[in-house]
Amino acid sequence: MSNAAVAARRNRWSHGLGQNAGFALALVLLAASIVVYCAIYFIAQRRLPGGFELTTTVNNTMPLVFAGVGQAIVVITRGIDLSIGGVIDLTNAIAALYLGDSLLSMAGCSLLVLLVGAACGLFNGLLVTYGRVQPILVTLATLAIFQGLAIRVLPSPGGQVPSEFTAVFANIEAPWSLVYIAIVIGFWFCFRRTSLGVGLYAIGNDELAAQAHAVNVIRTRVAAYVLSGVFAAVAGLFMAASSTSGDALTGNGYTLRSIVAVVLGGVNLFGGRGTPVGAIVGAFISVMIVNILFFAQIDPLYQSFFEGLFLVVAVLASGGVGHFIRARA
Amino acid sequence: MAAIDQTPEGGAGRAPTTRFSVTQDQRRILYAIAAAIVLFAAGGLIRPGFASLKSVEAVLTVACFVGIVAAGQTFVILIGGIDLSVPWTLNAGAILMMSSAASSNARMPLALALTLGMGAVVGLCNGIGIAMFGVPAVVMTLAMNGMLEGLTLGLSGGLTCPTCAAYAPSVLQAVAHGSVLGVPAILWLWLAIILVATFVLSFTIFGRATYAIGNNSRASFLAGINVTRTTIILYVLSGTFSSLAGIMLLGFGGQASLGIGDPYLFQSIAAAVIGGVYIAGGRGHYIGAVAGAVSLVALVSVLMALNMPEYGRSITYGVIILLLLLLYGRESSEG
Numbered sequence: 058m059s060n061a062a063v064a065a066r067r068n069r070w071s072h073g074l075g076q077n078a079g080f081a082l083a084l085v086l087l088a089a090s091i092v093v094y095c096a097i098y099f100i101a102q103r104r105l106p107g108g109f110e111l112t113t114t115v116n117n118t119m120p121l122v123f124a125g126v127g128q129a130i131v132v133i134t135r136g137i138d139l140s141i142g143g144v145i146d147l148t149n150a151i152a153a154l155y156l157g158d159s160l161l162s163m164a165g166c167s168l169l170v171l172l173v174g175a176a177c178g179l180f181n182g183l184l185v186t187y188g189r190v191q192p193i194l195v196t197l198a199t200l201a202i203f204q205g206l207a208i209r210v211l212p213s214p215g216g217q218v219p220s221e222f223t224a225v226f227a228n229i230e231a232p233w234s235l236v237y238i239a240i241v242i243g244f245w246f247c248f249r250r251t252s253l254g255v256g257l258y259a260i261g262n263d264e265l266a267a268q269a270h271a272v273n274v275i276r277t278r279v280a281a282y283v284l285s286g287v288f289a290a291v292a293g294l295f296m297a298a299s300s301t302s303g304d305a306l307t308g309n310g311y312t313l314r315s316i317v318a319v320v321l322g323g324v325n326l327f328g329g330r331g332t333p334v335g336a337i338v339g340a341f342i343s344v345m346i347v348n349i350l351f352f353a354q355i356d357p358l359y360q361s362f363f364e365g366l367f368l369v370v371a372v373l374a375s376g377g378v379g380h381f382i383r384a385r386a
Numbered sequence: 387m388a389a390i391d392q393t394p395e396g397g398a399g400r401a402p403t404t405r406f407s408v409t410q411d412q413r414r415i416l417y418a419i420a421a422a423i424v425l426f427a428a429g430g431l432i433r434p435g436f437a438s439l440k441s442v443e444a445v446l447t448v449a450c451f452v453g454i455v456a457a458g459q460t461f462v463i464l465i466g467g468i469d470l471s472v473p474w475t476l477n478a479g480a481i482l483m484m485s486s487a488a489s490s491n492a493r494m495p496l497a498l499a500l501t502l503g504m505g506a507v508v509g510l511c512n513g514i515g516i517a518m519f520g521v522p523a524v525v526m527t528l529a530m531n532g533m534l535e536g537l538t539l540g541l542s543g544g545l546t547c548p549t550c551a552a553y554a555p556s557v558l559q560a561v562a563h564g565s566v567l568g569v570p571a572i573l574w575l576w577l578a579i580i581l582v583a584t585f586v587l588s589f590t591i592f593g594r595a596t597y598a599i600g601n602n603s604r605a606s607f608l609a610g611i612n613v614t615r616t617t618i619i620l621y622v623l624s625g626t627f628s629s630l631a632g633i634m635l636l637g638f639g640g641q642a643s644l645g646i647g648d649p650y651l652f653q654s655i656a657a658a659v660i661g662g663v664y665i666a667g668g669r670g671h672y673i674g675a676v677a678g679a680v681s682l683v684a685l686v687s688v689l690m691a692l693n694m695p696e697y698g699r700s701i702t703y704g705v706i707i708l709l710l711l712l713l714y715g716r717e718s719s720e721g
Binding site for chain 1: 468515519520521522524525526528529530531532533534535536537539540543544652655656659665666696697698699700701702703704705707708711712
């Protein structure tokens with residue numbers, strides 16, 4: 058801590074950049090991917106992408122934004138949540154099955170879905186803390202459980218989502234979903250300053266030291282998993298809204314994609330560094346990569362090759378840049 | 387399952403206790419073996435004939451594929467790593483073997499070398515990224531899995547290439563289905579792998595170095611162990627084992643398809659952990675992972691014998707793995 062304080066006095070800006078190299082690089086990557094996207098789009102379509110492209114991109118990214126934010130919160134505590142895909146499956150299935158046409162039903166069902174997400178997270182959190190089993194193992198096992206429950210709820214794709222619900226959460230006319238991102242960022246800036254938010258970083262950096270400074274490690278850790286479950290549930294709701302139906306397998310890819318978003322967003326997988334805002338940026342980067350590949354007319358079969366390649370390059374670059382800045386500062 | 391509660395948990399760790407003269411690690415292996423036996427017994431009660439020699443042989447044959455992937459997974463978990471690139475290394479291996487041999491026995495040796503070499507190169511890339519460039523193992527192997535998926539799909543045109551309709555060479559199929567001295571040939575191969583892996587881990591300098599790195603990689607480095615080289619070799623082994631499992635699955639099934647590797651990630655990690663391999667590294671034996679693989683496959687077979695629908699199997703599977711983890715996968719409380 059004292060070293061950090063001295064360095065901060067010496068050169069606050071440079072130090073801040075060194076500490077947040079991952080996030081800064083994520084912003085640069087996002088800007089670069091948007092520029093490349095616009096250029097390739099212009100070559101292919103002879104005009105710049107407009108409101109429609111913006112709206113579809115934002116709507117496509119929303120589930121990953123929420124999954125990434127949830128994953129980031131757990132990763133900051135030096136954990137990992139592999140069950141996110143299962144929670145999305147389950148909540149998506151419940152939403153598609155029970156959402157009714159009336160306002161009361163929509164509100165009630167959304168609340169139910171969030172509670173289910175929280176319950177899933179609580180289950181994970183209790184097993185990690187009181188069960189003292191490694192997070193990666195707990196969430197690998199609960200992933201199988203949640204996926205099974207999802208198929209039990211909705212054996213075959215179907216269900217129905219009222220169009221009013223879609224209009225609110227995945228409006229296809231205008232990028233209203235950006236409002237939800239603003240809400241999440243606002244939530245995070247408040248939450249970050251609560252004792253719980255500080256505790257997340259404290260236990261991610263050094264659990265014993267955090268405990269010595271009266272951080273309630275168990276409560277904080279459980280809270281992280283509960284938040285992850287709730288955010289995964291929101292992702293499930295958004296997917297139900299944008300596809301207007303449900304599928305108990307739809308969330309499976311999101312476990313890995315959320316980790317990719319977190320890593321691209323500059324959150325350190327060993328805990329204690331990075332922010333969920335970075336994961337939001339990371340989510341947009343990974344969707345932009347897919348968009349670029351599409352307009353560059355690269356065979357979609359190669360898509361995951363480029364995603365994987367980009368992930369390694371981004372991690373190497375953020376490590377290299379962070380090291381370079383810190384060495385100079 | 388009741389047998390598991392008999393021995394009290396000693397916090398003494400690896401030191402052999404005079405009373406039982408089994409270490410905590412050995413006890414965990416015994417639990418995994420006990421779990422397999424209990425499952426076979428339970429299966430025998432549910433459906434007569436489940437515990438017959440023929441059905442045990444069938445379970446062992448299926449477990450063999452999990453077990454071989456778990457060999458590589460155990461190696462990298464022992465140094466505190468993990469290999470998430472298993473599914474598509476295996477799948478790419480099966481497809482590469484199938485399309486390069488193109489149903490011809492004459493081309494088989496070359497195809498075999500090519501496929502195993504591909505697995506080794508994948509492991510080499512993983513190892514170099516992790517050991518030399520400091521990329522976290524989760525990220526490196528996850529990205530590698532994605533790259534292999536893209537390459538496999540793209541190069542084979544989504545499995546529509548001219549040689550993608552080929553069958554496994556008949557020799558390979560004969561080996562996979564054949565038996566020697568009344569025991570399936572692939573079980574002999576597995577036995578050989580078990581013996582070699584156990585020997586290497588327990589009785590060689592390389593094995594000692596593996597455990598040392600898993601316990602404390604910095605201390606191992608300072609003690610003169612070549613951490614980088616050992617790490618890379620272990621990932622190369624993991625990649626090679628995955629591609630070997632792909633070749634054997636191809637021989638067993640006759641043709642490769644997309645997605646055949648997917649179940650093996652979860653199962654290989656679960657087998658290692660059930661068998662007492664500590665996920666943070668430094669503790670465990672391959673023989674435990676073998677017992678873990680057998681109990682996993684036995685569990686799935688029991689659930690299928692119960693005619694349980696897919697969702698029920700998935701839930702029960704998760705719950706039982708959680709119970710096993712809670713019984714003995716726990717970290718010591720002083721952490």
